Amino acid sequence: MQTNASIASQIESDPPGRDPAFFQKVVNQYYEDLYRFAMSLAKSTADASDLTQETFFVFAAKGSQLRDKSKAKSWLFTTLYHEFLRRRRKDGRLVFTEDAESYDGRDASQSEGDKRFDSQLVLEALSTLDENYRVPLTLFYLQGMAYKEIAEMLDVPIGTVMSRLSRAKSALRKAMEDPKESERWAIENTDQRVIPINENRKGAQG
Amino acid sequence: MNDNRADEIHGKGEQAITDMVSEMTNDDIKVILSVARPNGLDVADPMIAGALERANSDPSLWDWFVESQSWDAEVAKALGSVHPPAGLRERILSIGEAQLTASRNERDETIETPSRTVQKTPWIAMAAAAVLLVGGTFFASEFLRGSKTGDSGGGIAGNVGAVTPLGKGASAQFANWQTDALQSVDQILEGKKESLPLPEEKVAWAWIDQQVPPNPIASTSSTPGKAIGEHITSGEGIACLRVDDPLIGHYVLFCFKVSGTLSHLAVFDGVREIPNANASGVAVQQSDRWQTVSWVEDGRTMMLFFFPTDVKDPAGWAEELMNIDLAAR
Numbered sequence: 001m002q003t004n005a006s007i008a009s010q011i012e013s014d015p016p017g018r019d020p021a022f023f024q025k026v027v028n029q030y031y032e033d034l035y036r037f038a039m040s041l042a043k044s045t046a047d048a049s050d051l052t053q054e055t056f057f058v059f060a061a062k063g064s065q066l067r068d069k070s071k072a073k074s075w076l077f078t079t080l081y082h083e084f085l086r087r088r089r090k091d092g093r094l095v096f097t098e099d100a101e102s103y104d105g106r107d108a109s110q111s112e113g114d115k116r117f118d119s120q121l122v123l124e125a126l127s128t129l130d131e132n133y134r135v136p137l138t139l140f141y142l143q144g145m146a147y148k149e150i151a152e153m154l155d156v157p158i159g160t161v162m163s164r165l166s167r168a169k170s171a172l173r174k175a176m177e178d179p180k181e182s183e184r185w186a187i188e189n190t191d192q193r194v195i196p197i198n199e200n201r202k203g204a205q206g
Numbered sequence: 207m208n209d210n211r212a213d214e215i216h217g218k219g220e221q222a223i224t225d226m227v228s229e230m231t232n233d234d235i236k237v238i239l240s241v242a243r244p245n246g247l248d249v250a251d252p253m254i255a256g257a258l259e260r261a262n263s264d265p266s267l268w269d270w271f272v273e274s275q276s277w278d279a280e281v282a283k284a285l286g287s288v289h290p291p292a293g294l295r296e297r298i299l300s301i302g303e304a305q306l307t308a309s310r311n312e313r314d315e316t317i318e319t320p321s322r323t324v325q326k327t328p329w330i331a332m333a334a335a336a337v338l339l340v341g342g343t344f345f346a347s348e349f350l351r352g353s354k355t356g357d358s359g360g361g362i363a364g365n366v367g368a369v370t371p372l373g374k375g376a377s378a379q380f381a382n383w384q385t386d387a388l389q390s391v392d393q394i395l396e397g398k399k400e401s402l403p404l405p406e407e408k409v410a411w412a413w414i415d416q417q418v419p420p421n422p423i424a425s426t427s428s429t430p431g432k433a434i435g436e437h438i439t440s441g442e443g444i445a446c447l448r449v450d451d452p453l454i455g456h457y458v459l460f461c462f463k464v465s466g467t468l469s470h471l472a473v474f475d476g477v478r479e480i481p482n483a484n485a486s487g488v489a490v491q492q493s494d495r496w497q498t499v500s501w502v503e504d505g506r507t508m509m510l511f512f513f514p515t516d517v518k519d520p521a522g523w524a525e526e527l528m529n530i531d532l533a534a535r
Contacts, residue, residue: 023302031298035290046382046453049294050389056298057398060305117284140241141282146248147241166240173277 023060030076031056033142037077040126040138041084051087055080073143078153081135117176125175133168136161227256232267235260239271244279291453304400380491380498381481384509386454387472388496391461391511394445401445401461410443410460411435417448417458418473421505430501430528431508434471437527438462469512469527478507490524490532499524499532 034055038048058079059072066075126134136154139145145153151161227235238257241248248254261267380388393399405413411432441464448458457474480500483489489500497514500507510527514520525532 020303020306023306024299027295027298027302031295032290035294036285036288039288040285045291049291049453052290052294053298053301056302057305060302117280119284119287122281122284123288138285140243141278141285144243144247144282146243146251162237162241166237169240169274169278172281 023056023063026059026063026072026076027056030073034076034080036142037138038080038084039123040134041081041131043123043127051080051083054083058083074145074149074153077139077143077145081153121176122172125172128175129168129171133164133171136164137168137172140165223252224256227253227260230257230260232260232264235267236270236274239267240274242271242275244275293451297451301399308400381479383454383457383474383478383507384472384481384498384500386449386451387457387459387470387474387509388498388511390447390449390459391470394447394459394461399447402448404443404446407441407443407462408439410438410462413446414458414460414471414473418456418475418506420503424477424505426503428501428530429503430499430510430530431471431473431503431506433529434510434527437464440464444468464527467512467516467523469510469523472509472511474507474509476507477502477505480507488532490521492520497524499528 031052035048035052038051039045042048042051055076059076063072063075066072126138129137136147136150139150139153140147147161147165148158150165151158154161227238230238235257238253239261242254242258249258258271261271390399394401414431414435438460441462444461444463446458446460448456450456455475457472459470459472461468461470463469480487480489480502482491483500487502489498491498491500492514495513496511497520498509498511500509502508510524512520512523517523521532
């Protein structure tokens with residue numbers, strides 16, 4: 001069985017061009033995490049599936065333009081995120097809504113005793129976070145992206161990504177432990193501004 | 207540590223970073239440690255290395271870091287157990303391979319005057335792609351609407367004033383299967399989905415029956431779909447598509463022109479719940495762009511749809527194609 005690392009290595013060594021084998025390798029390597037990322041953005045399974053399909057469609061059409069194959073992962077996640085933003089601008093449909101179909105694809109093969117958190121709980125807690133926090137956090141967890149990669153992908157300064165990741169983790173933890181607290185946090189953090197941590201703890205020492 | 211300070215640190219040399227980290231509060235250190243990936247992936251990063259060094263010399267900070275990494279691992283594991291729906295990978299591969307083939311064909315083939323049959327697909331894709339460059343889907347559909355007659359599609363502005371919305375306006379809600387069919391046609395128009403080889407118009411209805419067979423036990427006396435099929439024999443087939451989706455189910459699309467007006471018929475397997483259906487089970491709705499009429503016929507759910515801006519009287523156009531009186535139903 002091929003490991004992710006060996007597949008990634010093959011992807012990097014594949015020649016450029018519209019190669020079906022290369023396409024298949026990329027799909028096998030990334031489609032699940034792309035879907036998970038899409039779920040964190042759109043919440044509905046139908047929209048998440050559609051975003052994932054669309055991303056690979058674009059990859060099939062334009063992937064040959066990708067000169068550095070090692071950037072395929074970053075390219076795919078960036079493309080999916082931009083597609084999500086484009087669709088939301090277009091029809092305002094891809095937003096978190098109460099009536100959106102909820103995720104029901106729990107891992108049936110894994111018993112509850114095997115894990116501390118349920119995927120549904122994590123997804124719901126993630127959904128309470130403002131997008132500015134949710135997106136970098138999901139990327140961090142899903143593909144183990146370094147904060148510098150996330151900054152590059154989202155085109156935001158490194159310091160902002162660090163701040164958002166740190167704050168997002170705190171908020172996620174609160175959301176999983178106390179949903180009411182997370183709602184309050186979400187209301188306070190729904191603008192585009194990142195509150196410098198120093199403002200909240202003047203003079204505080206750790 | 208605020209954002210600017212973190213950015214400032216990244217502009218420094220390794221020794222300067224070490225010095226700055228040594229002066230940080232534990233809260234600042236926690237911010238840095240919270241972006242460290244598991245398994246020491248970031249130890250080469252001077253800022254994270256400096257923060258780890260601080261944590262090594264402070265048991266409370268180290269305990270916090272260990273607990274934080276453990277929590278991260280649990281969250282990552284939970285997210286990793288979210289599984290895509292069955293069949294998604296296969297659909298992606300199928301669509302991607304079709305696109306790869308189409309891209310190769312577009313590069314290799316000589317573009318000729320479109321004729322009616324299978325060659326229409328690349329023509330549709332190319333025409334749509336060309337006009338999308340200047341105006342998006344709306345213009346692509348205009349191009350298609352005017353293509354056969356040599357009409358430039360300029361009559362839209364004149365038609366807009368004559369539109370008579372049938373349904374509940376742009377807020378009308380559509381079921382997933384309806385939305386999927388509308389999006390599929392959009393994707394055909396945009397050249398993102400390829401048509402199957404088109405059957406001759408005279409056998410179009412038989413082709414639909416073959417793809418989504420009627421249920422003889424559930425046969426209905428009213429047959430608007432069959433009436434549309436008869437109209438198609440005197441019209442022009444444009445594209446057809448078969449969709450098998452684990453979420454939506456199975457359906458076929460037939461895009462056609464009758465009297466120069468582009469319309470679409472979607473036939474879904476089984477009896478679906480039709481949102482906003484009237485007492486007779488017929489729903490006439492209008493989204494932002496589409497006029498739709500949905501009903502059940504012979505155990506199958508059908509939807510006729512078109513751009514209301516294409517005709518002076520959308521209700522009249524639907525009634526003509528379906529050979530029914532919508533007001534009486």
